[in-house]
Amino acid sequence: MFLRNTGKDRRALEKKQVRRMTPQRKTILAVLRQDNAHPSADEIYDLVRKRLPSVSLGTIYRNLELLSGSGEIQKLAIGGTIKRYDWNPKKHYHIRCLRCGRVDDAPIAPLKQLENELYGATIYTIIGHTLEFEGLCPACSKQAEPV
Amino acid sequence: MFLRNTGKDRRALEKKQVRRMTPQRKTILAVLRQDNAHPSADEIYDLVRKRLPSVSLGTIYRNLELLSGSGEIQKLAIGGTIKRYDWNPKKHYHIRCLRCGRVDDAPIAPLKQLENELYGATIYTIIGHTLEFEGLCPACSKQAEPV
DNA sequence: CCTGCTATTAGTAATTATTACTGTTTTTAT
DNA sequence: ATAAAAACAGTAATAATTACTAATAGCAGG
Numbered sequence: 001m002f003l004r005n006t007g008k009d010r011r012a013l014e015k016k017q018v019r020r021m022t023p024q025r026k027t028i029l030a031v032l033r034q035d036n037a038h039p040s041a042d043e044i045y046d047l048v049r050k051r052l053p054s055v056s057l058g059t060i061y062r063n064l065e066l067l068s069g070s071g072e073i074q075k076l077a078i079g080g081t082i083k084r085y086d087w088n089p090k091k092h093y094h095i096r097c098l099r100c101g102r103v104d105d106a107p108i109a110p111l112k113q114l115e116n117e118l119y120g121a122t123i124y125t126i127i128g129h130t131l132e133f134e135g136l137c138p139a140c141s142k143q144a145e146p147v
Numbered sequence: 148m149f150l151r152n153t154g155k156d157r158r159a160l161e162k163k164q165v166r167r168m169t170p171q172r173k174t175i176l177a178v179l180r181q182d183n184a185h186p187s188a189d190e191i192y193d194l195v196r197k198r199l200p201s202v203s204l205g206t207i208y209r210n211l212e213l214l215s216g217s218g219e220i221q222k223l224a225i226g227g228t229i230k231r232y233d234w235n236p237k238k239h240y241h242i243r244c245l246r247c248g249r250v251d252d253a254p255i256a257p258l259k260q261l262e263n264e265l266y267g268a269t270i271y272t273i274i275g276h277t278l279e280f281e282g283l284c285p286a287c288s289k290q291a292e293p294v
Numbered sequence: 295c296c297t298g299c300t301a302t303t304a305g306t307a308a309t310t311a312t313t314a315c316t317g318t319t320t321t322t323a324t
Numbered sequence: 325a326t327a328a329a330a331a332c333a334g335t336a337a338t339a340a341t342t343a344c345t346a347a348t349a350g351c352a353g354g
Binding site: 166167169171172201202203204205206209210228 | 300301302303304305306311312
């Protein structure tokens with residue numbers, strides 16, 4: 001949970017706690033918890049705006065940062081570019097569609113002993129790992145096959 | 148000539164081949180192949196400019212895209228934000244320092260049977276997976292421990 | 295050797311996701 | 325009740341990447 005000292009990472013180091021459950025915060029949590037699609041900040045913004053039309057994107061980002069920092073939700077860096085958010089803070093894996101970008105949970109239990117294989121073989125102090133499967137979702141599988 | 152899609156996906160679909168080995172292309176390959184640090188496009192840009200001062204950043208990106216598309220190098224989306232490039236096109240895993248962002252190869256063989264565990268359990272057509280370890284590099288380990 | 299055709303280039307503009315800043319409002323603590 | 329802290333909306337700035345444009349370079353066929 002410690003990252004390097006660019007702006008965003010500096011904030012993570014501070015381990016700032018969520019103090020108050022503001023309406024904005026509450027709504028962000030609510031829309032995230034009824035969404036299994038691992039939405040991006042922008043998608044969450046759209047969903048929250050339906051309930052709180054005057055909410056600002058900065059508030060979305062700030063609160064997603066606070067909530068993931070305090071362990072209530074999880075921030076995912078899947079596939080490279082954009083960040084996605086997961087209401088489920090527990091460690092689990094994901095599978096991503098290479099065609100449309102859809103992300104689902106991968107139905108496989110965390111591999112706890114995986115890091116043991118590196119002990120002694122790497123100069124790093126190992127803290128964790130992320131595992132991501134890639135494939136085609138049902139809709140894109142159909143399109144991809146020329147039938 | 149252009150299917151409607153996001154830029155990067157469109158380009159991936161085209162599977163455009165590298166036709167000529169231009170000096171720019173050759174230099175990009177050369178600097179990448181003598182660098183085990185998995186440099187970013189910007190770092191490669193700096194390295195190439197030492198040999199070809201007038202090269203442009205767009206050329207770096209375009210050629211890294213072409214070279215990874217044709218399988219000569221590998222494009223990595225490690226840790227989320229920026230992309231890094233690997234002279235080694237063979238499948239292997241990486242470990243990233245959470246503090247300074249350093250990336251090294253992880254000394255562990257690819258888990259070939261991992262995807263089998265998902266067959267029948269997911270609605271996706273599985274194509275592959277990426278596994279990334281997180282930890283602290285030696286330098287950052289020392290700093291992190293209060294001694 | 296010329297002519298035309300693409301691939302490629304440098305340089306620049308645009309885009310996207312995210313982070314930072316600013317002035318105001320809201321909540322908490324005294 | 326009042327001062328301090330936290331959070332907010334709105335906007336500006338940044339970083340990485342992608343797209344565009346006009347010029348150049350190298351090959352293919354006559």
